[in-house]
Ligand SMILES: Cc1cc2nc3c(=O)[nH]c(=O)nc-3n(C[C@H](O)[C@H](O)[C@H](O)COP(=O)(O)OP(=O)(O)OC[C@H]3O[C@@H](n4cnc5c(N)ncnc54)[C@H](O)[C@@H]3O)c2cc1C
Ligand SMILES: Cc1cc2nc3c(=O)[nH]c(=O)nc-3n(C[C@H](O)[C@H](O)[C@H](O)COP(=O)(O)OP(=O)(O)OC[C@H]3O[C@@H](n4cnc5c(N)ncnc54)[C@H](O)[C@@H]3O)c2cc1C
C-alpha cells in the first residue's frame with residue numbers, strides 16, 4: 183500500500199475570485215478515487231474515538247472501510263442506520279470540534295485527521311443519485327405530530343415513520359427544512375440537496391404540511407387531541423437586536439431577515455424572484471458565528487465592494503466553523519477583531535451611513551470560562567457602511583409558546599425538556615433541538631430528534647399496554 | 652394550493668377575492684391577517700382577513716394594486732390558485748363592550764377596519780364609523796360598514812360622496828358632540844398619524860393597525876419592526892394593532908420606503924413582461 187499521506191486529500195473548490203461572484207457550492211466534493219485515497223488513511227481503530235465524539239455515534243470506521251473497498255451501497259447502508267441527513271451533516275457539521283478533533287490519526291503531530299465529513303458527504307451524495315424507493319412499512323402503531331421541519335423535526339419524523347408511526351410534520355413557512363432552507367446559504371448547502379434529503383424522509387411515509395403555524399392555524403389543544411404524542415422542534419428563530427441607537431435606520435438588518443430574503447425567497451435572483459434584497463457597497467456584519475460568516479459572504483456575492491465582520495473577541499474565540507472562516511478570508515472579507523458597535527449613524531435621510539465602534543480587550547474569564555470583553559475607553563472608531571447586519575444570536579420564537587402557557591420554560595425562555603429523553607412538563611409532549619438548547623448545531627438538533635423518536639415510541643407503547651391491561 | 656373561488660373588481664384599483672382555506676377561516680378573528688405567495692417566484696405579502704365563511708371554508712381578502720405583487724394578484728381569476736396562504740397571523744383586536752367607539756378607515760384600510768366594526772357592534776358597542784376615500788368610485792364597503800354602525804359618516808377628497816374633507820375633520824365633529832371611549836384608525840400611515848394626533852387632542856385612546864414591510868410574518872426576521880413606547884416591537888407578532896400614541900411615526904414612514912428602488916425595478920420588469928407577452 184502507498185504511504186499514508188500526512189494531509190487530508192484536498193477537495194476541489196471553486197476559485198475564490200470566481201465563487202465570490204456566484205451562489206454555487208464552493209466545495210465540489212470528492213471523486214470515488216479521491217474518496218478511496220482518503221479512506222485508506224483511516225487506521226480502523228478499535229474503540230474508535232471518532233464514534234464517541236459524534237453526537238449520533240455513526241460507525242465511522244465501518245462506513246470508511248466500505249468506501250475504501252468501493253462499496254458505496256454498503257457505506258450508505260451503514261450511514262442511514264445513524265443519520266437521516268448525511269449529505270447535510272457532511273457539509274455543515276463542525277467536524278474539527280467533533281469526530282475529527284479526536285481522530286487518532288490526527289493525534290500524532292505529523293498527520294491531519296481523516297476527512298470524515300468529506301467522506302460522509304461523498305457517500306451521501308452518491309445515495310442521493312439513487313432512485314428513491316418508498317418504504318414498505320405499515321404505519322399503524324399510532325399518530326405523532328412534529329411541529330417544525332428543521333433538522334430536529336425531520337430526524338424525529340423519519341425515525342418514527344421507520345418505527346411504524348403515522349407522522350405529520352407541521353411547518354409554518356412555505357418550504358420545509360428550517361435553517362437548512364432559510365438560513366444556511368446555497369454556496370454551502372445547495373437547496374437541491376436539502377430537498378432531496380427531505381424527499382427521502384417523505385419516502386418513509388412522513389407527511390409534511392407547510393403553511394401551518396401551530397398556535398395560530400391549529401392549536402396545541404387540537405394537536406394533543408388528534409395525536410398520540412407530539413414533538414416540538416420549532417427552533418430558536420427569533421432575532422435579537424443589540425438595541426443600540428439607530429437600529430431602525432434603513433440598511434440595518436437582522437441576519438435572519440437578510441438570509442431569509444436571500445435563501446428562502448431567492449432574493450439574489452431578483453427580479454426573476456419577486457423578493458428584493460438591498461444592493462450595498464459597504465457592508466458591516468456584527469458577530470462571529472456561522473451566521474455572521476454566511477451573511478458576510480452572501481453580501482459579497484451580491485456585489486458589495488467592502489464587507490467586514492466586527493467581532494468583540496479575538497480570532498481564537500471565533501465560534502464559526504474553521505473551514506468557513508478560511509473561505510471567508512479567501513473571498514476577501516475583512517475582520518475587525520476585539521471591536522463592538524455602539525451606534526448606527528444616520529445620513530440625515532433615515533439611511534445608515536456608518537457604524538460607530540469601540541475597541542475591546544479581554545478581561546478575566548467569566549462563568550463560561552471565556553475571557554470577558556471590556557471596552558477600551560476613548561477607542562471609538564468609525565466604519566463606513568450602507569448596510570449593517572446583526573448576527574448576534576437568536577432567541578425562542580414565542581408564537582407557539584405564548585398560546586401554550588401550561589408548558590414549562592427555563593429561565594432563558596426555552597422549553598424545559600429532559601435532555602436524556604426530550605420529555606417536557608406535559609405528558610406526551612416532547613421537545614428538542616434549538617428550542618431546548620438555544621442556538622446550537624444541526625447534528626445536536628438531529629441527535630435530540632433521534633432520542634425523542636425512541637422515547638415517543640416507548641411512551642406510546644407503554645400507554646397502549648396500560649390501556650389493554 | 653389555495654383556490655380562488657370568487658373574484659370581484661370593486662373599482663379600477665381595488666379587488667376582492669374569496670380563497671379556499673378552511674383552517675384559516677375557522678380560526679381568523681378581527682384584526683388578523685394572512686401572508687400569501689402567488690406562485691413559486693412570488694414574494695410573501697400580507698393582507699388582512701376581511702371576513703370568513705366558516706361553513707364553506709372561505710377567507711375574504713380585499714387588496715389595492717400598488718406594485719408588482721398586487722398587480723399580478725389582480726390578474727388571477729376564479730378557479731386559479733395561490734401557491735401559499737398562511738395564517739391567521741398577528742394578535743386579534745381586543746373586542747369587548749367599551750361603550751361608544753369611533754372607527755376611522757381610509758382607502759384600502761377600510762377593508763381592515765370592517766371586521767373590527769362588525770365585531771365591536773356584535774359585542775354591543777355604540778359604533779360610529781368614519782370612512783374616507785379620494786372619490787365616490789374608490790369608496791369601498793360603505794354599505795357593509797353601515798350595516799354594523801349606529802352612525803356612518805362618509806368623507807371624500809372631492810366631495811363626490813358624503814362630505815368633502817378629511818377623516819380627521821369628521822373625527823373632530825364626533826368628538827365635539829359625543830363621548831367616545833375607544834377609537835381605531837386604519838389607513839395610510841400619514842392618515843393614521845393625524846388620526847392619532849386628533850384623538851389625543853380629544854383625550855381618546857386610539858388603536859392603529861400598522862402595515863410595515865413583512866417577510867415571514869411569524870416573528871423570525873424582524874423586518875416588520877416598529878418602535879412603540881421606545882421599544883422594538885415586531886408588528887407581525889406583537890401587533891399589527893398598537894396604541895397610536897406610542898408609535899414612532901417618522902421612523903415607521905421612513906422604513907416603509909426601504910425598497911422603493913427595488914420595487915420600481917420589479918414593477919418595470921413585470922410591465923415589460925406583460926407587454927411582451929400580451
Ligand atoms: C445562518 C445559519 C447558519 C448555520 N450554520 C450552521 C453550520 O454550519 N453547522 C451547524 O451545525 N449548525 C449551523 N447553524 C445552526 C443550525 O442550523 C441549528 O442549530 C439547527 O437548524 C436547529 O435545528 P432545529 O430543528 O432545532 O430548528 P430549525 O432549523 O430552526 O427549524 C425550526 C422550524 O420550525 C418552524 N416553526 C417555528 N415555529 C413554528 C410553529 N409555531 N408552527 C410550525 N412551525 C414552526 C420554523 O419555521 C422552522 O422551519 C446555523 C444557523 C444559522 C441561522
Ligand atoms: C398586517 C398588514 C395587513 C395588510 N392588509 C392589507 C389589505 O387588507 N389590503 C391591501 O391592499 N393591503 C394590505 N396591506 C399592504 C400590502 O401588504 C401591500 O400593499 C403589498 O405588500 C404591496 O405589494 P406590491 O408588490 O404590490 O407592492 P410593492 O412593489 O411592494 O410596493 C409598492 C409601494 O408600496 C409601498 N409598500 C410596500 N409595502 C407596503 C405595505 N405593507 N403597506 C403599504 N405600502 C407598502 C412601497 O413602499 C412602495 O412604494 C397590509 C399590510 C400589512 C403589513
Ligand code: SF4
Nearest residue numbers: 224225227232285286
Ligand atoms: S479515529 Fe480517525 S483513524 Fe481512527 S477510526 Fe476514526 S477516523 Fe479512522
Ligand code: FES
Nearest residue numbers: 868870872873887
Ligand atoms: S415579518 Fe418577519 S418578524 Fe415580522
